[in-house]
Amino acid sequence: MAETEASAQTKPKVTLIWLNESRAQRIVWLLEELGLEYEVKAYKRRGDQQAPEALKEFHPLGKAPVLIIDGQTLAESGFIVEYLIDRFGPKFKPAQDDTKNYLQYKHLLHYAEGSLQPYMLLALMASLIKGAPVPFFIKPITGRIADQLSKPYITPNLVSNYDYLENLLKDQPFFAGNELSGADILLSFPVESAAGRVGGWFNKGKYPNLFAWMDGIKERPAYKQAYDRIEKVEANL
Incomplete structure (x- = not known):
């Protein structure tokens, strides 16, 4: 994995709910950039290209990506990215004085x-x-x-x-x-x-x-x- 700023911190328990042909791949990339250990629970789209009902187990909307971290469930790609960077990778955002x-x-x-x-x-x-x-x-x-x-x-x-x-x-x-x-x-x-x-x-x-x-x-x-x-x-x- 890539070098990480999270390595010196207590390692969180991270599970990514991933769906094929979705925007979830970006979160995998970010987790690798951060050097976090994580589990991927992968799901495949149905024949009609919709997400399977099983995704509603993790979030009522049944969409992906969903990130479960230390028991907290996060949905929406932008929020997930912002949360992970704020907590584990401040180098992946410009300084506020810039x-x-x-x-x-x-x-x-x-x-x-x-x-x-x-x-x-x-x-x-x-x-x-x-x-x-x-x-x-x-x-x-x-x-x-x-x-x-x-x-x-x-x-x-x-x-x-x-x-x-x-x-x-x-x-x-x-x-x-x-x-x-x-x-x-x-x-x-x-x-x-x-x-x-x-x-x-x-x-x-x-x-x-x-x-x-x-x-x-x-x-x-x-x-x-x-x-x-x-x-x-x-x-x-």
């Missing part, structure tokens, strides 16, 4: 899920509508419905959001300064998944800073450790 980057960090913790992710979910819904297994004579109708959602509304808003993120990386390697922070952890999912979800306009030529950032985080040892661990978990699902 006002510009600190405020940017706090803003992005909310922005990732509050502003960007809803459009990503809409893009996913549009792609599912367009690719729905319907009779061939219905296909033009579902295609038009998806296009009417995407072209005037979803795509322009996604372009604005990714343009915004691209500009944030114009003069610095990470989203909140010169060091990795929780903002980068949270934004990893919507940026990495964009190419497969939003279409060909999200490419290296248009967004060189975002692609360089992605290449950089994928080289981090903790990032690689997180994916290695989950590969083993998924093999047993």
Whole structure:
């Protein structure tokens, strides 16, 4: 595991409730960056792509990720990231006297899920509508419905959001300064998944800073450790 600031503290008991094809992978990555020991309880989506009912055992909404730490149950990715960094990894947030980057960090913790992710979910819904297994004579109708959602509304808003993120990386390697922070952890999912979800306009030529950032985080040892661990978990699902 990566070097940790938590190693000198009393080791907490940490269990991550993980779901395939979800945003939970970011929490695995953060736990590796922090060097915390943790258990992964992994679940697989049902045939309809919904989370299994078993997740409601851990939280009434039945979503993932959920983090159980020392008997306390934490839900919502932004809250989990903020809690873990505040408690175990203050080096993963800008100092408060670095006002510009600190405020940017706090803003992005909310922005990732509050502003960007809803459009990503809409893009996913549009792609599912367009690719729905319907009779061939219905296909033009579902295609038009998806296009009417995407072209005037979803795509322009996604372009604005990714343009915004691209500009944030114009003069610095990470989203909140010169060091990795929780903002980068949270934004990893919507940026990495964009190419497969939003279409060909999200490419290296248009967004060189975002692609360089992605290449950089994928080289981090903790990032690689997180994916290695989950590969083993998924093999047993």
